[in-house]
Amino acid sequence: VSDRRPIGVFDSGVGGLTVAAALERRLPAESILYLGDTARLPYGTKSEQTVARYTQTNVDFLAGRGVKAVVVACNTASALALPHLATALPVWGVIEPGAERAVELSAGRVGVIATESTVRSEAYAQALRRRRADLEVLSRACPLLVPLVEEGWLDDPVTSAVLVRYLAPLLAAGIDTLVLGCTHYPLLAPAIRAVTGPDVRLVDSAEAVAAEVAAGLAERGLESDRHTGADHICVTDAAAHFERLARTILERPVRLELVDLHTAGGQEP
Amino acid sequence: VSDRRPIGVFDSGVGGLTVAAALERRLPAESILYLGDTARLPYGTKSEQTVARYTQTNVDFLAGRGVKAVVVACNTASALALPHLATALPVWGVIEPGAERAVELSAGRVGVIATESTVRSEAYAQALRRRRADLEVLSRACPLLVPLVEEGWLDDPVTSAVLVRYLAPLLAAGIDTLVLGCTHYPLLAPAIRAVTGPDVRLVDSAEAVAAEVAAGLAERGLESDRHTGADHICVTDAAAHFERLARTILERPVRLELVDLHTAGGQEP
Numbered sequence: 001v002s003d004r005r006p007i008g009v010f011d012s013g014v015g016g017l018t019v020a021a022a023l024e025r026r027l028p029a030e031s032i033l034y035l036g037d038t039a040r041l042p043y044g045t046k047s048e049q050t051v052a053r054y055t056q057t058n059v060d061f062l063a064g065r066g067v068k069a070v071v072v073a074c075n076t077a078s079a080l081a082l083p084h085l086a087t088a089l090p091v092w093g094v095i096e097p098g099a100e101r102a103v104e105l106s107a108g109r110v111g112v113i114a115t116e117s118t119v120r121s122e123a124y125a126q127a128l129r130r131r132r133a134d135l136e137v138l139s140r141a142c143p144l145l146v147p148l149v150e151e152g153w154l155d156d157p158v159t160s161a162v163l164v165r166y167l168a169p170l171l172a173a174g175i176d177t178l179v180l181g182c183t184h185y186p187l188l189a190p191a192i193r194a195v196t197g198p199d200v201r202l203v204d205s206a207e208a209v210a211a212e213v214a215a216g217l218a219e220r221g222l223e224s225d226r227h228t229g230a231d232h233i234c235v236t237d238a239a240a241h242f243e244r245l246a247r248t249i250l251e252r253p254v255r256l257e258l259v260d261l262h263t264a265g266g267q268e269p
Numbered sequence: 270v271s272d273r274r275p276i277g278v279f280d281s282g283v284g285g286l287t288v289a290a291a292l293e294r295r296l297p298a299e300s301i302l303y304l305g306d307t308a309r310l311p312y313g314t315k316s317e318q319t320v321a322r323y324t325q326t327n328v329d330f331l332a333g334r335g336v337k338a339v340v341v342a343c344n345t346a347s348a349l350a351l352p353h354l355a356t357a358l359p360v361w362g363v364i365e366p367g368a369e370r371a372v373e374l375s376a377g378r379v380g381v382i383a384t385e386s387t388v389r390s391e392a393y394a395q396a397l398r399r400r401r402a403d404l405e406v407l408s409r410a411c412p413l414l415v416p417l418v419e420e421g422w423l424d425d426p427v428t429s430a431v432l433v434r435y436l437a438p439l440l441a442a443g444i445d446t447l448v449l450g451c452t453h454y455p456l457l458a459p460a461i462r463a464v465t466g467p468d469v470r471l472v473d474s475a476e477a478v479a480a481e482v483a484a485g486l487a488e489r490g491l492e493s494d495r496h497t498g499a500d501h502i503c504v505t506d507a508a509a510h511f512e513r514l515a516r517t518i519l520e521r522p523v524r525l526e527l528v529d530l531h532t533a534g535g536q537e538p
Contacts, residue, residue: 038315039309039315039319040308045419047506047507049506050505050506143416143419144413144417144420147412147413147415147416148413158427158434161426161430162427237315237316237318237319241314
């Protein structure tokens with residue numbers, strides 16, 4: 001039995017392609033349909049109600065396009081919207097796999113950097129403490145990191161100064177592990193590493209979620225035996241920088257389809 | 270004759286309150302209904318088509334609430350959406366008044382800082398050159414400034430470093446006037462002034478548009494004789510920082526109403 005329908009992956013923007021890239025490496029026989037909701041990004045400053053509504057629209061759109069499962073490759077949407085989501089498809093978020101990996105690595109003190117909304121939700125803190133109750137968790141919202149990535153200032157003294165500001169309290173508190181709790185942040189990993197030094201372990205949810213998806217598809221008999229060549233990226237707005245960053249992340253040329261969520265597939269409630 | 274209906278003012282977020290504050294100072298007898306489209310902000314990275322659609326929804330919402338005129342207090346929406354807007358109400362944007370003021374002040378070389386989309390539209394460059402064809406105009410997109418304002422880092426070494434980076438090419442080219450082409454930027458005026466020095470004139474569109482609205486209302490016999498006490502702020506998403514920044518800008522407590530543009534007033538097309 002083989003199921004060649006694509007896996008749907010969505011993020012508010014381009015960052016979730018770090019998860020798509022991890023899926024491509026881990027599951028080369030699977031095709032991916034990616035949706036970047038660029039018309040409504042960022043999600044990280046918005047309320048639970050709004051992020052839940054946007055997430056439902058995105059999942060409905062992907063379901064309408066015939067995916068067999070959905071990966072919510074956005075930490076904010078994973079943190080705020082998964083409990084409210086109505087769908088018959090298997091769905092994976094990035095919080096639980098990231099928390100799992102952090103618990104494996106940490107000796108007891110974990111830092112989490114994420115968007116405002118993810119931090120406010122305490123989703124990581126709860127997922128971590130559910131696994132190990134005595135874990136010390138220090139969270140910090142870093143609202144400037146996404147715009148710095150989108151500006152392309154990945155290796156830049158301004159970015160370093162911002163990172164020092166954000167990370168100093170976590171480092172002073174002695175974290176041994178740092179969760180990169182936003183799909184944009186892996187692009188800053190070298191800059192973050194330069195601030196933390198080599199002794200702090202960095203957790204990127206992308207690899208962890210790819211492993212969980214692989215296991216989940218196998219369990220449900222949904223694996224594909226052959227890549228159909230139908231990898232495809234949809235965006236809700238034609239942002240100029242998306243294609244450039246997408247090429248950097250996927251290390252290949254990309255073709256974008258501009259979609260309107262109000263007419264194609266999902267309906268705005 | 271007196272028309273006590275409110276003036277509708279909208280922006281993607283909190284920044285347009287700098288325009289509302291200027292209107293309050295200039296026209297104390299007018300009431301204001303403000304709409305911050307926080308669920309879909311920022312506009313400054315989005316396409317003309319998307320910004321035009323959002324702007325139409327916002328104007329329809331304000332019209333549905335009974336305003337007598339609309340001020341588009343968002344530079345991006347003024348630059349991209351005004352030509353596409355369908356409404357029977359008088360509408361003012363912030364680009365033309367800002368350009369008018371810059372031409373009055375400049376000896377010949379004007380710098381414009383704005384969002385990516387506003388710069389790409391060339392709306393300021395065109396508005397300036399229409400008034401004085403030999404004016405030299407240098408534009409620079411500054412995508413980090415809005416997030417820095419929303420982070421509240423108004424007086425901060427990181428903000429100074431970012432401003433130095435953005436402004437250095439304009440200052441090296443010898444601008445004598447600098448247009449603050451985004452409604453968030455007046456909040457950074459002291460930090461910008463510290464980088465430009467005292468010889469560069471800063472143009473804030475808020476004061477300029479307030480003067481134009483005053484003249485336009487008088488011309489059309491739409492002036493109010495008495496403030497009705499009905500100043501009101503609507504937002505499309507309950508962002509935590511909005512209230513704090515709104516208080517800073519308006520210098521008084523504010524009360525927010527959360528609205529859904531899809532059901533109340535305007536319809537999403």
